Amino acid sequence: MSERLRKKLNILADAAKYDVSCSSSGSDRKNTNKGVGNGHQSGICHTYTEDGRCVSLLKILLTNHCIFDCAYCVSRRSNDIERAAFTVDEVVELTMNFYRRNYIEGLFLSSGIFKNADFTMERLLRVVKKLRLEENYNGYIHLKTIPGASDELITEAGLYADRMSINLEMPTETGLKLLAPEKSHQDVIKPLGFVKNQIIQFKEEKKLIKSVPKFVPAGQSTQMVIGATPETDKEIMYTAANFYKSFSLKRVYYSGYIPISNDSRMPVLGTQPPLLRENRLYQTDWLMRFYGFDVQELLNDANPHLDTDIDPKLSWALRNMHHFPIDINTADYNTILRVPGIGVGSAKKIVQARKFGKLYIHQLKKIGIAYNRAKHFITCADTPYQLKDFQGHQIKGFILAESQSKYLKTPNNQMLLF
Structure with a gap:
């Protein structure tokens, strides 16, 4: 690996660490035609499948350049950090070389938004297409959906990715407007709904025509930053419950806010994110998904916050x-x-x-x-x-x-x- 590529990798892998929605569970993409990799068996970050297996993913951003200035994001436009961007060929090369050396079992690829949504989404699409079609790579790929990208690009990307995700960022529209006034929850809702409908449509067509390809076989997910804005646990989990119901999400991820600026709009925290609160939210999420609890039983007007001392x-x-x-x-x-x-x-x-x-x-x-x-x-x-x-x-x-x-x-x- 050249020194230039190594430096890019250090910058863009570090920038990707704040995105926790990199689960590799749910895919059944198998190796065909003597290709490379097997998404059915796997899903350099460690993540866990639904059956408890630990797998490793190359987790990187295509670039940390971004046109937006979200106060909670380390890659925001106004932040004075070192910038870098991979070419399409560099991401493909890294993925294949790391896979062949048994360093990774899959790829998690996200990106800052440079120029516009379609420009960024088109380059993400080129990466996954080249991996699948030219390198014959059948391993796991988790691809970020870019808010505002065209339906055509999202549809094509879904034919090559195992899972797609798009971050809700803040639990409420009010919180998002406070820290990212250029964004809206509607920018996330539209592609989530589109991907959900496409998954259903492709499954229905598959029943009639066996040759119909799979579309995002591992489903889609989203992520919320917790603690940067003053939402209650009730507001957070009601949002999660609504998105599970409306968009058939596989997972909602909760990321404890890590202070990265002195912006007066955000709370002053210690150097560690609120891990206990994050853990309680995941436990609540688990009860909703696997134990038959309704969110209103766990959180309501009388009990808007989760206990910290008991689960x-x-x-x-x-x-x-x-x-x-x-x-x-x-x-x-x-x-x-x-x-x-x-x-x-x-x-x-x-x-x-x-x-x-x-x-x-x-x-x-x-x-x-x-x-x-x-x-x-x-x-x-x-x-x-x-x-x-x-x-x-x-x-x-x-x-x-x-x-x-x-x-x-x-x-x-x-x-x-x-």
């Missing part, structure tokens, strides 16, 4: 003690899922195991539930006490006293009770 599932349970205790030997699967300390896998095992007889405490522990947490919300064949003997605040105290959460330890190893 959102436990918080909901403590606010809804009238639903408990449940009998683990008779409750249905969806009810068992709502018990703190019981995950999807454990709930399935419980439903299967009780077909052979009543379940006892020692059996529940072997199944793998977090019994010290779940015991406050369930009864089984040998439960030693009734849940009604304890109030919600008492149960919270018991659980916090037993908690070993790394987030809740002080330097003196004292538990923080909020």
Whole structure:
């Protein structure tokens, strides 16, 4: 690698680190005609597939030049940073060389916007077309959709990318206008809706004509910056729920704001992003997608913020003690899922195991539930006490006293009770 290309790589890989929406899950693109790579098996950043596999992606920007001046973005127009841009051939060369050396299993390609949306999108398209058609590369590709790009360019890009994403940036239009007055949520909504409709259309055509190509087989995602504007957790998650429903998104990503300027419009934070809040938002997102919770159950006018000292599932349970205790030997699967300390896998095992007889405490522990947490919300064949003997605040105290959460330890190893 030449020194010039190495310098570009250092600049544009560093600039790409702020985009966290680089999951490689969901693709089923297989190797054909003795090509290079296999998107079915993989999905230099590390990310995780839905089945838990860790994969590595070459995560870069095509350029960090940008016509916009978003206050929260390190690549904003007014920021005094070193600029660089890859050529199409350089991105292709890096991807293929890194793949052949087993450094990466796929490509995550985004870009600042230079000149205009179509100019940028056309170059991103040229990269993926060259990889697929000239290099016969069948590995995973996650491509950013450029807001404002033409439908024709987006459609063609979707034929070569496994996943596409476009960042919502701020959770609300008000927050976006505060920090990026040149942008609008409508710029994101339009392409998200277009890609959703194209995915549906291609799937319908595939049922009739086998030769119809796949269009964005791993779906699309978006990302929100958290903490740069004063939205509540309720506003953030209501936006996420709406976008999941409206655009059939695979994922919404939550990126804790990292201070990169002294702009008076943004909060003064420490050097670390709000990781605990970010984690709680992801936990809430998980409950909505896999545990059957409606966002209004978890966050509402009475509870607009997530608890920092306990996870959102436990918080909901403590606010809804009238639903408990449940009998683990008779409750249905969806009810068992709502018990703190019981995950999807454990709930399935419980439903299967009780077909052979009543379940006892020692059996529940072997199944793998977090019994010290779940015991406050369930009864089984040998439960030693009734849940009604304890109030919600008492149960919270018991659980916090037993908690070993790394987030809740002080330097003196004292538990923080909020």
